[in-house]
Amino acid sequence: MSEPLTFFDQVNRNFDKAAAFTNHPHGILEQIKQINSVIHFAFPIKRDDGSIQVMHGWRAEHSHHKLPTKGGIRYAMTVNEDEVMALAALMTYKCAIVNVPFGGAKGGIRIAAHEYSEGELERITRRFTFELFNKHFIGPGLDVPAPDFGTGPREMAWIADTYSTLAPHDINALGCVTAKPVSEGGIDGRVEATGRGVFYGLREVCSVAEDMRGLGLSPGLEGKRVVVQGLGNVGYHTAKFLQEDGGAVIVGAIEHEGAIAKRTGIDVEALMAHRRETGSILGFPGATDLASRELGLELDCDILVPAALENAITMDNAPRVKAKIIAEAANGPTSSEASDLFFERGVLVLPDAFINAGGVTVSYFEWLKNLEHVRFGRLEKRFDEQSARRLLTAIEHATGRAFSDQEISSIARGAEEIDLVNSGLEETMIEAYHEIREIFKRGGGAYDLRAASMIDAIDKVALAYADRGIFP
Numbered sequence: 001m002s003e004p005l006t007f008f009d010q011v012n013r014n015f016d017k018a019a020a021f022t023n024h025p026h027g028i029l030e031q032i033k034q035i036n037s038v039i040h041f042a043f044p045i046k047r048d049d050g051s052i053q054v055m056h057g058w059r060a061e062h063s064h065h066k067l068p069t070k071g072g073i074r075y076a077m078t079v080n081e082d083e084v085m086a087l088a089a090l091m092t093y094k095c096a097i098v099n100v101p102f103g104g105a106k107g108g109i110r111i112a113a114h115e116y117s118e119g120e121l122e123r124i125t126r127r128f129t130f131e132l133f134n135k136h137f138i139g140p141g142l143d144v145p146a147p148d149f150g151t152g153p154r155e156m157a158w159i160a161d162t163y164s165t166l167a168p169h170d171i172n173a174l175g176c177v178t179a180k181p182v183s184e185g186g187i188d189g190r191v192e193a194t195g196r197g198v199f200y201g202l203r204e205v206c207s208v209a210e211d212m213r214g215l216g217l218s219p220g221l222e223g224k225r226v227v228v229q230g231l232g233n234v235g236y237h238t239a240k241f242l243q244e245d246g247g248a249v250i251v252g253a254i255e256h257e258g259a260i261a262k263r264t265g266i267d268v269e270a271l272m273a274h275r276r277e278t279g280s281i282l283g284f285p286g287a288t289d290l291a292s293r294e295l296g297l298e299l300d301c302d303i304l305v306p307a308a309l310e311n312a313i314t315m316d317n318a319p320r321v322k323a324k325i326i327a328e329a330a331n332g333p334t335s336s337e338a339s340d341l342f343f344e345r346g347v348l349v350l351p352d353a354f355i356n357a358g359g360v361t362v363s364y365f366e367w368l369k370n371l372e373h374v375r376f377g378r379l380e381k382r383f384d385e386q387s388a389r390r391l392l393t394a395i396e397h398a399t400g401r402a403f404s405d406q407e408i409s410s411i412a413r414g415a416e417e418i419d420l421v422n423s424g425l426e427e428t429m430i431e432a433y434h435e436i437r438e439i440f441k442r443g444g445g446a447y448d449l450r451a452a453s454m455i456d457a458i459d460k461v462a463l464a465y466a467d468r469g470i471f472p
């Protein structure tokens, strides 16, 4: 029997399938595929009980065709060099698909984070930042981490603070990491950006009546039955926006501890409160506990959102998955073989590199804000408001009709940072979807949307190499 494909093999298999439909020189394709640099760190930390423990961490920079490189830092026991390389490669393709001018990177520490105190996690994070700094694997113009599974704004604040201490003369130091707390140079809307991006992407996908007809679905998100796996940052926000803003019905939820189903819909906020109180999603009033969490993925639904970890859907369960649309909110949740099966069966898989790109998109906005040293909207908000008020007054004089206070305040409103961030994210997701859909259509059924998005990414990265030439 042949060895199972590693995660990085799977990404490269997807790359090769897509590359066959491009005309780029073999050498350029090989260069795009390679991990440009990868580093393994082993460093000691002192536990609270005084014992010393060796930690293992990695950072992979997949592509330097654009700098800085960008990608999250993951704290999980699954972290290894292969996983970090695969995720770094996905970041390169993701940034290209949503037109964010970064190369791809990813990092991680092999750690069961919940077994460590906050103080221990802080020491680990700061030491890891120090290691990255020493090896030139972090910096606003070099490599800019972000959160991933097991990390969040708290860890990003520690990273920013450590880097600033090590590089006191770097005026752009805050741009060394993104998804920081807003008080530490972060940006409004970053925490929920990935989930919001999944929502914008799904809303756009479902708005194309012709495509929905092909799937036997009506256009629009309203009433679509959704199952979400993983109620962490990405899964929770995706479910929340789909329910609150899209009118979708969350018919199933899957977490570590099990899966639940409720045909009439699960109130996402109530479920989160129930989990906070009881430590589990099981036993949620009105819902049925399923016999295993695996069964949750096989529930009858229109949209399945895997938002936990990679390889949730493989040939072991793909034949029993009933969803018509799979939105890969997590990175790499569908194995390459399972993806092929879905293509044959006419299931629409929205690839991770497109559908979960909201996080890196808003990280890009945060990085721009850090380099500009000014909050978005600060310069123009009041000016825009006053211009709109003058225009409304002129209309009142010309028509003899007075606007109500409510009309004035809704029209003469300058944009806040959050308005600009969400609007930029919405534009990015919509534009990216139509770019990859166009390439998919061009294929006339020869390849799926994942290959179409990969062709898009390959074309853009190859163009970057062609534009700048190869260093002799």
Ligand code: NAD
Residues within 6 Å of the ligand: 147, 148, 149, 150, 151, 194, 229, 230, 231, 232, 233, 234, 235, 254, 255, 256, 293, 307, 308, 309, 310, 329, 330, 331, 356, 357, 359, 360
């Ligand atoms: P997170 O740690 O906030 O949440 C992950 C959730 O999945 C947790 O609630 C965990 O309990 C749950 N989970 C773990 N194993 C599970 C299982 N077997 N079944 C069901 N649930 C399980 O992480 P996150 O930031 O939401 O990231 C989730 C995924 O999204 C990862 O693949 C990550 O790479 C990807 N992603 C995250 C971002 C981001 O901005 N955070 C951006 C793009 C992609």
